[in-house]
Amino acid sequence: MNNFEITTPTTLIFGKDQLERIPEQIAKHTEEKKIIVLYGGGSVERSGFLDKLKTALSAFEVHLFGGIEANPEFSTLMKAVEYIREHQIGFMLAVGGGSVIDGTKFISGAVGYENDPWEVLLREPGKVFTTAVPFGCILTIPATGSECNSGAVISRSELKEKRTMGGPLFFPKFALLDPTFVATLPKRQLANGIIDAFTHTTEQYLTFTGENLLQERFAEGILSTLIEIGPKVLENPADYEMAAQLMYCANQALNGMLRCGVTTDWATHMIGHELTALHGIDHAQTLAIIGPRLYEMKFDNKKEKLAQYGKRVWGLTGDETSIAKSAIEKTEAFFQSLGVATRISQYDENCQNTPSIIKNRFIERNWVAMGERQDLTPDEVEQIVKNAI
Amino acid sequence: MNNFEITTPTTLIFGKDQLERIPEQIAKHTEEKKIIVLYGGGSVERSGFLDKLKTALSAFEVHLFGGIEANPEFSTLMKAVEYIREHQIGFMLAVGGGSVIDGTKFISGAVGYENDPWEVLLREPGKVFTTAVPFGCILTIPATGSECNSGAVISRSELKEKRTMGGPLFFPKFALLDPTFVATLPKRQLANGIIDAFTHTTEQYLTFTGENLLQERFAEGILSTLIEIGPKVLENPADYEMAAQLMYCANQALNGMLRCGVTTDWATHMIGHELTALHGIDHAQTLAIIGPRLYEMKFDNKKEKLAQYGKRVWGLTGDETSIAKSAIEKTEAFFQSLGVATRISQYDENCQNTPSIIKNRFIERNWVAMGERQDLTPDEVEQIVKNAI
Numbered sequence: 070m071n072n073f074e075i076t077t078p079t080t081l082i083f084g085k086d087q088l089e090r091i092p093e094q095i096a097k098h099t100e101e102k103k104i105i106v107l108y109g110g111g112s113v114e115r116s117g118f119l120d121k122l123k124t125a126l127s128a129f130e131v132h133l134f135g136g137i138e139a140n141p142e143f144s145t146l147m148k149a150v151e152y153i154r155e156h157q158i159g160f161m162l163a164v165g166g167g168s169v170i171d172g173t174k175f176i177s178g179a180v181g182y183e184n185d186p187w188e189v190l191l192r193e194p195g196k197v198f199t200t201a202v203p204f205g206c207i208l209t210i211p212a213t214g215s216e217c218n219s220g221a222v223i224s225r226s227e228l229k230e231k232r233t234m235g236g237p238l239f240f241p242k243f244a245l246l247d248p249t250f251v252a253t254l255p256k257r258q259l260a261n262g263i264i265d266a267f268t269h270t271t272e273q274y275l276t277f278t279g280e281n282l283l284q285e286r287f288a289e290g291i292l293s294t295l296i297e298i299g300p301k302v303l304e305n306p307a308d309y310e311m312a313a314q315l316m317y318c319a320n321q322a323l324n325g326m327l328r329c330g331v332t333t334d335w336a337t338h339m340i341g342h343e344l345t346a347l348h349g350i351d352h353a354q355t356l357a358i359i360g361p362r363l364y365e366m367k368f369d370n371k372k373e374k375l376a377q378y379g380k381r382v383w384g385l386t387g388d389e390t391s392i393a394k395s396a397i398e399k400t401e402a403f404f405q406s407l408g409v410a411t412r413i414s415q416y417d418e419n420c421q422n423t424p425s426i427i428k429n430r431f432i433e434r435n436w437v438a439m440g441e442r443q444d445l446t447p448d449e450v451e452q453i454v455k456n457a458i
Numbered sequence: 459m460n461n462f463e464i465t466t467p468t469t470l471i472f473g474k475d476q477l478e479r480i481p482e483q484i485a486k487h488t489e490e491k492k493i494i495v496l497y498g499g500g501s502v503e504r505s506g507f508l509d510k511l512k513t514a515l516s517a518f519e520v521h522l523f524g525g526i527e528a529n530p531e532f533s534t535l536m537k538a539v540e541y542i543r544e545h546q547i548g549f550m551l552a553v554g555g556g557s558v559i560d561g562t563k564f565i566s567g568a569v570g571y572e573n574d575p576w577e578v579l580l581r582e583p584g585k586v587f588t589t590a591v592p593f594g595c596i597l598t599i600p601a602t603g604s605e606c607n608s609g610a611v612i613s614r615s616e617l618k619e620k621r622t623m624g625g626p627l628f629f630p631k632f633a634l635l636d637p638t639f640v641a642t643l644p645k646r647q648l649a650n651g652i653i654d655a656f657t658h659t660t661e662q663y664l665t666f667t668g669e670n671l672l673q674e675r676f677a678e679g680i681l682s683t684l685i686e687i688g689p690k691v692l693e694n695p696a697d698y699e700m701a702a703q704l705m706y707c708a709n710q711a712l713n714g715m716l717r718c719g720v721t722t723d724w725a726t727h728m729i730g731h732e733l734t735a736l737h738g739i740d741h742a743q744t745l746a747i748i749g750p751r752l753y754e755m756k757f758d759n760k761k762e763k764l765a766q767y768g769k770r771v772w773g774l775t776g777d778e779t780s781i782a783k784s785a786i787e788k789t790e791a792f793f794q795s796l797g798v799a800t801r802i803s804q805y806d807e808n809c810q811n812t813p814s815i816i817k818n819r820f821i822e823r824n825w826v827a828m829g830e831r832q833d834l835t836p837d838e839v840e841q842i843v844k845n846a847i
Contacts, residue, residue, distance in 0.1 A: 070472070070473070070637075070699060070702040070703070070706065071473070072472060072473025072474065072475075072476065073470075073472050073473065074469065074470065074471045074472070075469070075470050075472075076467070076468075076469040076470070077466055077467075078465070078466075078467045079465075080463065080464070080465040081462075081463065081464050081465070082463045083459070083461060083462050083463070083464075083718070083719065084459070084460070084461025084462065085461065086461075087461065248459075279699075281702075281703075281706065282683050282686065282687065282703050283679055283680060283683045283703060283706055283707055283710060284706075286675075286676075286678075286679030286680075286682060286683060287675075287676055287679055289675075289679070290672060290675030290676055290678070290679055291672060291675075293675060294671050294672045294675060297671065298671065310459060310668075313459040313670075313719070314459070314670075314671050314672060317459070317670065317672055317673075317718075317719065318672055321672060329472070329706075330472065330702070330706065
């Protein structure tokens with residue numbers, strides 16, 4: 070087992086009818102009475118949730134900042150930063166999915182940063198956030214696990230860039246996970262959430278065998294559960310028990326536990342981010358597009374673990390190579406069964422140059438070795454994207 | 459899924475050669491330079507570990523307090539409380555297994571408590587610890603999971619009492635888990651650790667089916683892993699990979715995760731504590747004695763989950779009732795295969811009155827409903843203990 074360190078300080082409050090817990094949670098972390106609610110599109114307004122929330126927060130002076138988009142935009146977030154500085158707000162409450170929560174993490178660091186925060190996202194030497202406005206979150210879309218981790222992905226569409234940030238300062242103080250939100254989501258977001266959680270797991274699992282036997286079983290447990298409940302959630306998002314499973318799986322897939330003691334991959338995400346930046350394809354859709362093609366390209370590396378996955382999760386039998394191949398097919402078929410297309414051309418026909426563009430973007434950024442063996446080459450990235458067209 | 463709340467703030471540092479991380483971890487939580495190392499028997503002295511630790515802590519004024527026994531004694535712990543008060547020590551470092559860490563949690567609360575701390579353990583109305591001396595721990599015996607949770611069990615042998623305490627104040631600030639300690643442990647402690655982790659899992663798992671599908675798979679993962687690695691650890695405790703698995707399993711079995719969203723039992727522990735108090739039988743041995751007999755007694759309640767356990771963990775086939783029965787037999791045989799006897803009389807022949815004594819102790823303490831359905835009766839407790847003789 071590899072050495073590891075983990076801290077997961079976020080208080081997780083899971084279940085329905087827990088809104089009245091929020092004021093006590095905020096009070097644990099600030100004496101400020103001025104708070105700001107950050108959210109995305111107008112669905113929390115239209116559904117009446119924002120009004121319920123304001124009632125629950127009646128002891129506070131509540132400011133509102135809506136309009137944080139999917140793949141949260143640097144320019145939008147900087148408006149929130151200015152607003153929070155101007156009004157000297159001491160606590161933030163993110164209400165939304167991964168994009169709103171990720172955006173809130175960026176805002177948290179940027180408020181106290183004196184120069185242009187973009188330089189932090191560019192990882193310029195010595196440029197880091199050293200202060201954080203404390204924040205909690207109410208999760209409305211199960212998918213990214215952002216509610217209990219300290220990472221974030223921020224977009225700057227005019228540069229076609231997606232950049233990551235994070236660190237111990239940026240754990241939410243608390244996360245309220247209420248499965249009743251699942252009933253309000255469109256099928257596309259539900260399918261995306263299932264695939265996002267699934268691929269967060271495979272990124273940390275489809276690498277080496279035997280590094281952490283228990284972690285392997287945890288990962289297989291998440292995958293098996295998502296396969297079991299995914300179709301049921303899509304069929305009836307109002308089924309509270311199934312919705313709760315999806316929310317819990319997505320949370321556990323990226324709360325840090327799965328990386329403990331093992332070597333991770335994350336190349337599917339790295340390549341997928343570029344597809345979102347170039348074509349505006351939903352994050353989870355890019356994972357469904359790239360994942361299976363990456364497993365094929367790095368088949369020799371991953372064969373042993375793919376076979377274990379095929380046996381334990383899909384119940385496949387046979388020789389190792391055929392199980393491993395079938396496991397990739399089963400995975401892609403599962404994504405498709407959720408209504409998610411697994412080819413780039415199904416989203417944007419104008420994609421013939423995409424493989425070489427992505428290859429060159431990686432090279433321009435000073436190529437960093439990717440994959441669990443750090444042996445993925447720029448040419449392989451190009452070929453993976455070609456095979457995914 | 460039941461509503462739940464969980465916070466696990468302890469920083470977990472896992473692996474070998476991590477001792478130099480301790481000073482930085484202490485410095486995160488205190489500016490005090492006076493610290494005390496709390497430990498158990500002399501094995502950490504004899505092995506030379508204490509000297510290595512003192513070298514690593516050379517920036518601090520290090521006080522020592524040894525002699526915290528298995529089933530930590532109130533009177534011993536109160537001596538440490540007096541010492542810490544007298545020397546105004548600001549940070550504690552527990553070095554040991556669950557008993558030393560549990561004892562440290564009690565000391566943490568008792569130092570700032572003005573009256574007799576025993577009244578807190580008696581749960582007298584309004585009597586609670588409201589301050590805590592911060593502490594970290596170095597785990598030397600994988601078993602209880604105490605290193606990353608906030609609970610403790612304290613003994614007072616002159617009253618033949620074992621009492622529980624805990625709460626958010628009593629999480630270790632950090633826990634260093636170094637699997638190389640496993641190689642130094644006698645087989646009895648290793649077997650105890652395996653059974654302790656196993657039963658912590660079954661207490662939270664062998665209840666209802668379907669409350670939290672993912673949690674069930676996590677629990678099954680821990681049980682499967684312990685069955686796989688347990689015999690290997692006993693055979694060769696110096697096998698680092700197997701030792702690491704045991705340490706990780708024991709940690710995950712009681713870090714709070716398994717209780718999320720489900721109804722738990724814990725009656726095996728409640729009855730087992732009495733066997734330790736009456737006969738001095740090791741904690742884990744009492745679990746091996748009581749667990750199988752309790753599953754038999756509450757077979758109708760637990761049949762469905764026992765069958766799921768039998769199928770998924772032991773690979774059993776057949777009708778539900780026979781799988782459930784075989785699963786109990788397999789469990790007891792597993793404990794025995796680790797060299798642990800599962801009958802009271804194998805530890806102490808003078809046990810004929812034990813069933814009625816234990817029954818009466820529960821009644822005297824104002825009977826609190828036990829078990830996942832809170833339907834365990836005093837007569838059933840007596841019968842379970844009788845059947846375990």
